[in-house]
Amino acid sequence: MTEFNKEADIVIVGFGGAGSAAAIAAADGGASVLLIDKAPPHAVGGNTRVASQGYLNPSDPKEAATYLNALCGPFEVPQAMVEVWAEENCKNNEWLASIGGDPQEHQPPPAGVEYPDLPGAECVHKYHHGDILGYSKTWEFLEESVKSRDNIQILYETPATELIQLPDGAIGGVLAQHNGQTIRIKAKKAVILTCGGFENNQDMIRNYLPGVPFCYTSGSPYNEGDGIRMAMQAGADLWHMNNYAGPSIAFKAPEYPTTFSIIPLHFSHEPPGGMIVVGSDGKRFINEKYKHKHGKIPMGDQWAPMPVRTPMYMIFDQTLLDAGPLYDSKPNRGWTPIMIGYDWSQDNRKEIERGWIKQAANAQTMAAKLSIDEKTLAKSIDTWNRSALAGHDAEFGRTKSLHPIAEGSLYAMELVPSMLNTQGGPRRNERAEVLRPDGRPINRLYSAGEMGSIFGYLYQGTGNIGECFAFGRIAAHEALSKSPW
Ligand SMILES: Cc1cc2nc3c(=O)[nH]c(=O)nc-3n(C[C@H](O)[C@H](O)[C@H](O)COP(=O)(O)OP(=O)(O)OC[C@H]3O[C@@H](n4cnc5c(N)ncnc54)[C@H](O)[C@@H]3O)c2cc1C
Numbered sequence: 058m059t060e061f062n063k064e065a066d067i068v069i070v071g072f073g074g075a076g077s078a079a080a081i082a083a084a085d086g087g088a089s090v091l092l093i094d095k096a097p098p099h100a101v102g103g104n105t106r107v108a109s110q111g112y113l114n115p116s117d118p119k120e121a122a123t124y125l126n127a128l129c130g131p132f133e134v135p136q137a138m139v140e141v142w143a144e145e146n147c148k149n150n151e152w153l154a155s156i157g158g159d160p161q162e163h164q165p166p167p168a169g170v171e172y173p174d175l176p177g178a179e180c181v182h183k184y185h186h187g188d189i190l191g192y193s194k195t196w197e198f199l200e201e202s203v204k205s206r207d208n209i210q211i212l213y214e215t216p217a218t219e220l221i222q223l224p225d226g227a228i229g230g231v232l233a234q235h236n237g238q239t240i241r242i243k244a245k246k247a248v249i250l251t252c253g254g255f256e257n258n259q260d261m262i263r264n265y266l267p268g269v270p271f272c273y274t275s276g277s278p279y280n281e282g283d284g285i286r287m288a289m290q291a292g293a294d295l296w297h298m299n300n301y302a303g304p305s306i307a308f309k310a311p312e313y314p315t316t317f318s319i320i321p322l323h324f325s326h327e328p329p330g331g332m333i334v335v336g337s338d339g340k341r342f343i344n345e346k347y348k349h350k351h352g353k354i355p356m357g358d359q360w361a362p363m364p365v366r367t368p369m370y371m372i373f374d375q376t377l378l379d380a381g382p383l384y385d386s387k388p389n390r391g392w393t394p395i396m397i398g399y400d401w402s403q404d405n406r407k408e409i410e411r412g413w414i415k416q417a418a419n420a421q422t423m424a425a426k427l428s429i430d431e432k433t434l435a436k437s438i439d440t441w442n443r444s445a446l447a448g449h450d451a452e453f454g455r456t457k458s459l460h461p462i463a464e465g466s467l468y469a470m471e472l473v474p475s476m477l478n479t480q481g482g483p484r485r486n487e488r489a490e491v492l493r494p495d496g497r498p499i500n501r502l503y504s505a506g507e508m509g510s511i512f513g514y515l516y517q518g519t520g521n522i523g524e525c526f527a528f529g530r531i532a533a534h535e536a537l538s539k540s541p542w
Contacts, residue, residue: 059241060241061230061241061242061243062235062240062241062242063091063212063240063241063242063243064091064230064242064243064244064245065088065089065090065091065210065242065243065244065245066083066088066089066090066244066245066246066536066537066541067079067083067088067089067090067091067244067245067246067247067248067249067533067536067537068090068091068093068230068231068242068243068244068247068248068249069083069090069091069092069093069248069249069251070093070217070231070248070249070250070251070252070284071093071094071095071103071250071251071252071253071284071506071508072092072093072094072096072101072102072103072200072203072211072251073101073102073103073104073105073106073251073252073253073277073506073525074103074104074105074108074112074195074196074199074506074521074522074525074526074529075105075251075505075506075507075508075524075525075526075528075529075532076092076094076249076251076252076505076506076529077105077199077200077202077203077525077529078152078199078505078525078526078527078529078530078533079249079251079503079505079529079530079532079533079536080092080203080206080209080529080533081156081199081202081203081206081209081533082529082530082533082534083249083533083536083537084206084208084209085156085206086533086534086537087208087537088208088246088533088536088537089208089210090206090208090209090210091209091210091212091242091244092203092209092210092211092212093211093212093215093216093217093231093233093242094211094212094213094214094215094252094279095214095215095216095217095252095279095283096213096214096277096279097213097214098213100277100279100396101200101213102193102196102200102277103252103253103276103277103279103280104253104256104276104277104280104477104478104507104521105195105196105199105522105525106193106196106277106395106396107193107275107276107277107390107391107392107395107396108195108196108276108390108477108521108522109185109190109191109389109390109518109519110185110186110190110191110192110193110194110195110196110390110522111163111169111183111184111185111190111195111518111519111522112149112153112183112184112185112195112519112522112523112525112526113146113149113181113182113183113184113517113519113520113522113523113524114146114147114148114149114150114160114182114183114184114523115143115146115147115180115181115182116147116179116180116182117147117180118140118143118144118147119143120177120179120180121142121143121146121147121177121180122136122139122140122142122143122177123176123177123180124172124175124176124177124178124180124181124517125139125142125143125177125511126139126177127172127175127176127177127178128172128175128512128514128515128516128517129513129514129515130359130360130514130515131514132513132514134511134513135486135487137486137487138486138487138511139511140487141487141527141531142487142511142524142527142528145527145528145530145531146523146524146526146527148527149184149523149526149527150184152526152530153184153186153526156202157198157202158186158198158202159186159187159188159198160184160185160186161184161185161186161187161188162182162183162184163183163184163185163190166182167179167181167182167183168183169181169183169518169519170517171350171351171515171516171517171518172350172515172517181517183518183519184519186198190389191389191390192388192389192395193395195522212233212235214235214236215233215234215235215240216233216234216283217231217232217233217252217283217284217287218231218232218233218234218239218283218287219231219232219287219290220232220248220287220288220290220291220502221241221243222291223542225500226292226499226500227499227500227501227502227542228244228247228248228291228499228500228501228502229243229244229501229542230242230243230244230248231244231248231287244501245541245542246501246536246537246539246540246541247501247502247503247535247536247539248501248502248503249489249503249504249505249529249532249533249536250284250287250288250483250491250502250503250504250505250508251284251504251505251506251508251525251529251532252280252283252284252508253277253279253280253284253478253506253507253508254280254282254285254301254478254479254480254481254482254507254508255280255281255282255285255479255481256272256273256274256276256277256280256281256476256478256479257273257274257278257279257280257281257282257314258281258282259271259272261282261285265298265299265479265481266299266301266479267299267361267362268304268362268364268365269304269362269365269367269474270367271367271473271474272301272303272304272473272474272475272476273307273309273314273315273316273473273474273475273476274315274316274392274475274476274477274478275307275315275316275318275391275392275393275475275476275477276315276391276392276477276478277392278314278315278392280478284482284483284504284508285481285482285483285508285509288482288483288491288499288502288504288509289483291491291499291502292493292494292499293483293484293491293492293493293499293502294483294484294492294493294494294496295481295482295483295484295509296481296482296483296484296509296513297480297481297482297509297510297511297512297513298479298481298482299481300479300480300481300510300512300513300514300516301352301362301476301477301478301479301480301481302351302352302476302477302478302479302480302516302521303351303352303362303474303475303476303477304352304362304363304365304474304475304476305318305349305352305363305474305475305476306319306322306334306345306365306369306472306473306474306475307319307322307472307473307474307475308383308384308413308470308471308472308473309472309473309475310399310411310413313393313397313399314392315391315392315393315396315397316393316473316475317384317385317393317399317401318384318385318391318393318475319371319383319384319385319470319472320381320382320383320384320385321345321371321373321377321383321458322334322345322346322371323346323385324346324347324348324457327457327458328377328380328381328458329376329377329380329460330373330374330375330376330377330378330379330380330460330463331373331374331376331377331441331442331445331460331461331462331463332345332371332372332373332374332377332458332460332462333345333371333372333373333437333438333441333462334369334370334371334372334472335366335369335370335372335429335434335437336366336368336369336370337366337368337369337427337428337429338429338430338433339424339429339430339431339433339434339436339437340433340437341437341441341452341453342364342366342369343363343364343365343453344450344453344454344455345371345453345455345458346455346456346457346458347363347455349363350515350516351477351516351518352476353515353516360514360515365474367473367474368471368472368473369471369472369473370427370429370469370470370471370472371469371470371472372423372434372437372438372462372467372468372469373462373467373468373469373470374462374463374465374466374467374468375463375465375466375468376460376463377460377468378404378405378414378466378468379404381403382401382402382403382404382405383401383405383408383414383470384399384401384408386398386399386400386401409468413470414468414469414470415427415468415469415470416466416467416468417466417467417468417469418466418467419464419465419467420434420435420438420467421435423467423469426469427469427471438462440452441461441462442461442462444459445459445460445461446461478507478521479507480507480510480512480513480516480521481509481510482504482507482508482509482510483504483508483509484509485503485504485505485509485528486498487531488503488531488535489503489504489505489528489531489532489535490502490503490535491503491504491509501536501539501542503532503535503536504528504532505524505525505528505529505531505532506521506524506525506528506529507521507524507525510524511524512524
């Protein structure tokens, strides 16, 4: 066999939350660990770095299993998986504290129970590391914990490209790009894939996500579905590919890879001034201030992704433009505020000059600028204004920001479907083994995190990082038990 450039007992692909948990558990179990990431040192951490920093630690495993089954609804997952998920998530605080972390519950508890009416929901408790929620605090603790362990070596700017499959089908290592060269890395015990979802792979988005021909992320631009492709090449089955934490509606500047969250569209913010969102047919299609649940809205007795249009436009008046910056730049979460730090002007004028916000004298000229039918746009504005004045949105039941769009200058921003993260990826079992379509594991290949998450239907906030911790540890323990090849 060709020589290897590097080797370790356990090779972990992706230095985010799941990769950190796996690396720490594997190193603490005595293994030599090689952790590789596509991003440069200042930008590793993936979605975990820019997340709101919460992780789930349910109060009771039985209740947690009941709640997860209810979240899965008709999209069941094997009970062995549910039970292990529940038991292991209940140990997240204990684990974090055991490595020097400071688990603090979101206030006031129980905060953010996403589906309080589902059975088992009372078990939901959300935590973060340290005193402040957000601002990359949980991530910074994980990163430091990884870096402080001598038996973990980290290679940055080293995207994995392919799994090395041995003649018996087992995984013996990975190929990666490093300093412009292909390097061969031997994994003596196992490879653990923790390299996130396909948030930035528009081809996969078109193929797998329901209802969106394209979508952008507020998370890491480095997650491009590489691990999913590598696992497929090695014979993995996939699951949960059509589920994602989205869509929401956001702004995407052509100059930047990730989305900007827009203040007037927040459920809880009510700046003065009139605003509606229309599709390219000039018609409203949704309650613009709907408080969806990670992109899901009720449809009869089921839940479905919120409908969006591509393209869609926020149409608004001078009062809203003058009310302050339209972009929520608070660096508590999201790749754009934390990593890009774009300085949006207080009066939105710079963004008009950049062409991000379009200005027109009236609905007629705005319709011409956006290539939408002028009569339909005028009618949508007129209908909205009547609803706002009557205090009742007969079309879509919006109850927030019931302000009419004033006559005079009109403004428009083109908006896009946005998401936090995808949930799909290689199917895994309760031992974090990656499975083939026939249900057999691919020997020496494990996965954790959002790349093949357990969430196939409804999602409970903080569930993703909770799962990163739980299955990162499980993958590490299973990998440790392998004999070196
Ligand atoms: C704004 C925002 C807020 C969120 N808030 C929360 C929250 O509070 N709680 C919660 O549970 N979830 C939250 N989520 C979701 C959560 O952040 C993610 O699902 C979770 O962090 C994923 O962790 P991971 O380790 O699986 O992947 P990531 O953290 O995304 O890490 C993947 C890593 O793999 C690397 N990588 C990609 N391709 C390769 C390759 N080919 N080779 C090597 N490395 C590669 C990436 O650079 C990255 O460092 C949020 C997401 C966003 C965007």
